[in-house]
Amino acid sequence: MTDPVAGQDYLLEEELAQAQSLLDRVNTLFRQRVVGQDDLREALLAALLAKGHVLIESVPGLAKTTAAQTLANSVSGSFRRIQCTPDLMPNDIIGTQIFNSQTGQFVTQLGPVHANFVLLDEINRSSAKTQSAMLEAMQERQTTIGGENYRLPQPFMVMATQNPIEEEGTYVLPEAQMDRFLMKVVITYPSPAEELKVLQMIDEGTFAQDLEGTPISLDELQVLQGFSSRVFVHDSIKSYIVDLVNTTRGGGPAPLPNFRSHVRLGASPRGAIALQEVAKAHALMDGRSFVVPDDVKALRHPVLRHRMVRTWDAVADDVSVPGLIDAVFTAVPVP
Incomplete structure (x- = not known):
């Protein structure tokens, strides 16, 4: 429904009901893999609806990778994990051109950033040049290889992690670059009850089983993003x-x-x-x-x-x- 005076396109009741149904499916699937961490779940889902990127800070072992992969699976999105190291180069992320000796031509090989969900694990371990290449992809939603522009898939979301306890072999992410992340989430340790549940799920083999339920599709995710913008x-x-x-x-x-x-x-x-x-x-x-x-x-x-x-x-x-x-x-x- 559109307000003829203000020009505002209001969400209808049936659209709100559709949004809640889709969000419930995502939340149900997410909770099957990630115990607790409700603040992280809420932040990731809000960033996804707002078409933003998230920087996650925590000590190792608090299910950051699991959360990112589960979110991708919950919305039928492709997922890539990039382990950042000091020798990681920009072309390792965005892609490069490879010479084909049989045809005598260069062939473009797209990098792992060309996915719906990209996890940059320990982003502060990569050099400033590599960080810059990734942040450019986040902002422009495209990469440039051999003078050609390649659009990133839609939807596109980056979840970068950084470890706050180590400084050796790291490159501090400048404040001006961190501003390009929609949110920065700081994860704390789980409660004893939540940690006990994790051990029980591992003992029962829960994490090795397929998710129970039907993920939403990427088209349905884009519908949700459209609802959020309205x-x-x-x-x-x-x-x-x-x-x-x-x-x-x-x-x-x-x-x-x-x-x-x-x-x-x-x-x-x-x-x-x-x-x-x-x-x-x-x-x-x-x-x-x-x-x-x-x-x-x-x-x-x-x-x-x-x-x-x-x-x-x-x-x-x-x-x-x-x-x-x-x-x-x-x-x-x-x-």
């Missing part, structure tokens, strides 16, 4: 998002005292876009055709934590980024 955002919510982002820069309607002594760089306009798109995805996941302030708040940490750069004093004093984000949301009036 979720209504009132002007007051948009103003709320702008006020939040400006507050991270030390301004806003109620500037926080001494905030600049903790944050030397706030969120960019890309951060405001991310807050809006993720809020729309969250509203759809919650069964609504419109955004409320709680949708903006729900995933505020993953959306903003990599877009706010602390000062050296804040780092030395162990001022947490989530705490700064919460202070911003507390200070800005809710519409």
Whole structure:
């Protein structure tokens, strides 16, 4: 239904019902492989609906690869895993041209980035040149090989991981490049009950069995993405998002005292876009055709934590980024 005055294309009740049915199927399949990690599941699904990419940070062994592969299987998408190492070259990711001695011509061999879901394992182990090639593919949704452009498959989503406990042999991902990730998710250890369930599932051979249920198709996923883009955002919510982002820069309607002594760089306009798109995805996941302030708040940490750069004093004093984000949301009036 389209509003003749505002030109807004509203979601119909049957479309919301269809979205919930498809999302339920994805969630059911995801939970068969990944125990707990509800925050990760919610963030990955919201990023998928918003057509964004996710940076995942955690210590080894917390099911990052399993989560990425299960998400791909749940939506019938192709999946590739790239293990990043210091000697990984851009052509190893995007592809290259190989000379065919029989025909006397060069043949293009596409790299593993040409898949619906790409897991960049330990992205901070690859060189800056390789990181740049991958980030270009993420932004432009294409690769260039031998002067020819090759479009990446649609939908396309990158899930990059980085290990926070090791520094030797790593290349820090610059803040400006991290801004191109829609969200940064930090995973913590599972609870004892969840860890016990993992051991039981391994003992029962659950992980070796096929998923029970029917994955949604890539066409149905694109329908979901279309629904997410049509979720209504009132002007007051948009103003709320702008006020939040400006507050991270030390301004806003109620500037926080001494905030600049903790944050030397706030969120960019890309951060405001991310807050809006993720809020729309969250509203759809919650069964609504419109955004409320709680949708903006729900995933505020993953959306903003990599877009706010602390000062050296804040780092030395162990001022947490989530705490700064919460202070911003507390200070800005809710519409």
